Amino acid sequence: MKIERIRISNFRDLKDIDWIFPTVPTLIINRDINDQKLLDDLLMKLFYEQESQLLEKQKDNAAAEVWISEDNHHFMVRYENIQIDGQITQQLTFSDGNGYKVNLPEKMTIGEYLFRARLQAFLQGGRITWPDKDSQDNLFLRINNLSQGGDEDFSLTKVRASLIGAQKRVKDQRESMELVKAEYDALRNEWENAHRQQEANRLLLIEIKNLQENEAILSEKIALTHKIHQRLDCLAQNPDYRELRQLQDEISRLEERQQCLDEGLRAISSDGAVDWEIIENFREECMEWACLQKDVRSLTAEIEDRIILIEQMQKLLSASAYQGFREDEEQQLRRVMEERDSARDRLNELILVREELDELKLEYEEEITKLSKLIVMSDVTEDTVNRITRKEKQLNRWQSYKICNITDQLLTKPLKIKSINERLSAHLLEYYQRYHVANYREFTSRLEEYQQQQRQVENLKKRIEKLQEKVNKEPKLLRIIDSRNEIIKLALSKVEAADFSEWLNGWLAYQQMKKQRSEETDQLNKDLEQKLDLEKKLAICAEGMSENLKNWGIPVGDREEILSAILNVAGQLQERDAVKEEVAKYSEIFVKKIGNRDLEQLSRILEPLAELEREQRLSNKERLAEMTSWEKERVEIHQHLEVLNTRLQGDEQAASLSVLEKKIEVKKRQWTAYEDLRHALNDAQAILDLSWQEWQTKYEKNLSEEKQWIYEHFFSQKGKYTENETVVKRNYFSYRLALAQLALPITTEVPLFFSVGKISEGDQTFWADAAKYLNKLGLGRQVFLNTEDPLLAEILLDDGWSPFSFVDD
Known part of the structure; x- marks a missing residue:
């Protein structure tokens, strides 16, 4: 990494420059220490964005540019x-060789990107400032700091002494802090006691409030129940109240109707269109006509209602899903269900039959196995049995006669032939060996066992065949069940019924509706005939009245109008008279029933009546027991309330929680601050010791x-300068440059910026030796020495350094 060029313009304390640096170490000569510091601050701002008051005081058009190269970049x-x-803003721009802006990762500085070194590493290895005060004591102190911790400005001894002093002061405050802790604990206990008392009082108040509400509810219940009891007594004394109220409502309705009819008749009378004399003369005929007319209208209304009802039933029947069923559909479905249930029962029985069949098959296989063991006896025929029996009898008879035995003995030896006994035995033995028996008894026993086993197998086979025949009927039964289920399912699906019961309910309702429609139709026909008769009578009555009007000298053209008016008035008169009769009848009944009672007062007591009717379901005994229970509970609650109120008044007033909390917070902050400081000092001491030990292990x-190595290879041991002062400067320079090398990787190319102010008299030899090391270092990294001292500049120029100056020519 190489800095190729620096260009500065419009800085107050620096002249405008445009420097291109060679590969040899570079000497920068400043006018004074301020220019030197300004250049250092400018470089730190460019690479690590370090703020500087000197930069903030520059002109609003001040600018600086640095060109850096690495390989081909x-x-x-x-x-x-x-x-x-109106405000001056500092701006940094970082671009590549083509002028494109380089985007850095978040929180990464330009120096970290270019030099691959963080700020701390750069300050230790890339920037060195020779102390302004390079006295022996100051340099000796810096050497100690470097040797102990690698930081010349950090004194491990002073830090340790400060920590020990701080820990001692903290320890001295222990007793006072213990008192603070005790006060904190006491306040905390007081707060907890106050909080518990406050919480207990709060719960006590809640309990008192709940008890008061319960007492009020019980009092209200008792009062309401007592009132209901009084109302029920009143209702018991007036059981005909509902009937009286209904009579009163009916009388009021009839009186309103009568009033309307009277007003209508008065309006007709005042109109003068009808002569009331005519009406009085035709009164009987009018009343007859009005009665007939009333009957016709009533019958007409009934006919219209019946027609509407029949039409509605016809629509429902037409829309019913049962419309397509036969009349005997119920019997058919019941028969189908019986067939299905019968088949299902038989199918269920087959489960037991199948189990029995399986058991018989297992038994049959066992019997077959037993029979196979006697299979040799299957060749025995009746002839074979007879032959063996005959041979056995011959042998027995032969052996039973002594003469036969003597004959065998006499003939066998001389003739050298087998005896009769031997030949008979040989024949029998041949048979017995063929059937695996030893003698005749075993043969007959074995043969009988075989025959019995054979009969057992045949019997089992017949039973299996019978059961198998029954089991073979299972597919037929399943088909019957499926077919009947399909029939039932189809019938149910047509009417969307869940089961036959629901279907049957719908079917019965459908049949009932058909029957009702038929009955209503018959009644309609009867009503129509009756209406026709009434209309004929009505016409005859009207015709008779019309004939009678001739005797009054009324013109023919006006007769119809007058007759119509007369009939209208007649109808109203007839209705008014009927209403009067009803009013008189109901009024008489009402007066008899009410007696000397006041219905309005009864209404105020008994209404709403439905509430009392509901209360009547509870007996007086139960109601009285309920009131007694409530009163007992109310008294207990009242007594408990008095106890709680006495307890609440007797409790001492607790201290304010907010005041206690403020006091607690003050003491807590004091104690916490003390403990935090104590722990922080202990932690700092531990971290310091650990860091120092780690540094000693890794870097010391x-x-x-x-x-x-630097000290021995680059500082001459000859010279006439003061020994102590020289040793201290050489040691400091060696330590500081050694730190600069170790702070960065071995292969680092980070430039080294070395700043030196004024040098002391007699240091020429020391700086000449130091320049040798810097020259050597310049072979691997770019070295800049920034100084204001002309004597040091002269030494470096004699050593081949390339000069750049801010001093005016």
């Missing part, structure tokens, strides 16, 4: 001040060896 970093809305040896 080129980069440019630009710093500039831009004025936005390497740092010492690197420092010693």
Whole structure:
């Protein structure tokens, strides 16, 4: 990594420059220490975005650019001040050799990207500033810091002393903090007691409130029940109240109707269109006509209602799913269900038959196995049995006669032939060996056993065949069940019934509706005939009244109109008279029933009546027991309330929780701060010791060896300068440069920026030796030495350094 070029413009304390650096170590000469610091701050801003007050004081058009290269890659970093809305804003731009912006990962700086070194590593290995005060004591202190922890500004001894002092001060406060802790615990206990008391009081108040509500509810129940009891007594004393109210409502309705009819008649009378004399003369005929007319209208209304009902039933029957069924559909379905159930029962019986068949088959196989053991006897015929029996009898007779035995003995030896006894025995033995028996008794026993086993097998076979015949009927039964189920399912699906019971209910309802329709139709025909008769009578009556009107000298043209008016008035008169009769009848009944009672007062007590009717379901004894129970419970609650109120008033007032909490918080903060500080100091001491031990283990040896190598190879042992001062500077330089090498990887190409202010008189030889090491270091990495001292500049120029100066020519 190489810095190729730096260009600076419009900086207050630096002249405008455009430097291109060679490969040899570079010397930068400044006018004073401020210029030197400004250049250092500018480089730190460019690479690690470190803020600087010197940069903030620059002009609004100040700019700086740095070109860096690595192998074939080129980069440019630009710093500039831009004025936005009257304020100067610092802006950094990082681009590649083609001018395209380089996007860095989040929180990564340009220096980390270019040098692959974090800020701390760069400050230790890429930037070195020689102390302004390079006295022996100051350098000795820095050497100790470097040798102990690798940081010249960090004194392990001072930090340890500070930690020990802080721990001592914390320890001295232990007793006072224990008192704070005791106060905290006491306050905490007081708060808990107060909180418990407050919570107990809160629960006590809730319980009191609930008890008060329960007491009020019970009191209300008792009062309501008592009132209901009084109302029930009143209802018991007036059992005819409902009837009286109904009579009153009916009388009111009839009186309203009578009033309407009277008003209509008064309107006709005032109109003068009808002569009331005519109406009085035709009163009987009018009343007859009005009665007939009333009957016709009533019958007409009934006929119309019946026609509507028949039409509705016809629509329901037409829309019914039962429409397509036969009249004997119920009997047919019952027969189908009986056939299905019968087949199902027989099928269920076959389960037992199948089990019996399986058992018989197993028994049959066992018997067959037994029979196979006697299979040799299957060749025995009746002739064979007779022959063996005859031979056996011959042998027995021969052996039973002494003469036969003597004859065998006499003939056998001389003639050298087998005796009769031997020949008979040989024949029998041949038979017995053929049938695997030893003698005749065993033969007959074996033969009888075979015959008996054979009969057993035949019997089992016949039983199996009979049972198999029954089992073979299973497919037929299944077909019967399936076919009958299909018939039933089809019938049920037509009417969307879940089962036969639902279907039957619908069928019976359908048949009942058909019957009702037939009955209603017959009644309609009768009503029509009756209406026809009434209309004839009505016409005859009207015709008679019309004939009578001739005697009054009424013109023929007006007769129809007058007759119509007369009939209208007659109808109203007839209705009014009927209403009057009903009013008189109901009023008489009402007066007799009411007596000297006030119905309005009864209504106020007994209404709503439905509520009392519901209460009547409960007996007086039960109601009284319920009221007694409620009153007892109410008294108990009241007594409990008095006890709770006394207890609540007797409790001491607890301290305010908020005040206690504030006190607790103050003490807690004091104690927590003390404990946190104590633990923090202990942790800091442990971390410090651990870090120091880790650093000593990992880096102390390497740092010492690197420092010693620099010291021995680059500092001359000859010279006339002061021994102690020289040793300290050489040691410090060796330590600091050794740290710069070890802080970065061995193959690092991070540039080294070395800043030196004024050097002391007599240090020329020391700096000449130091320049040798820097020259050597410049072979592997780019080295910049920034100084304001002309004497040091002269030493470096004599050593071949390339100069760049901010000093005006």
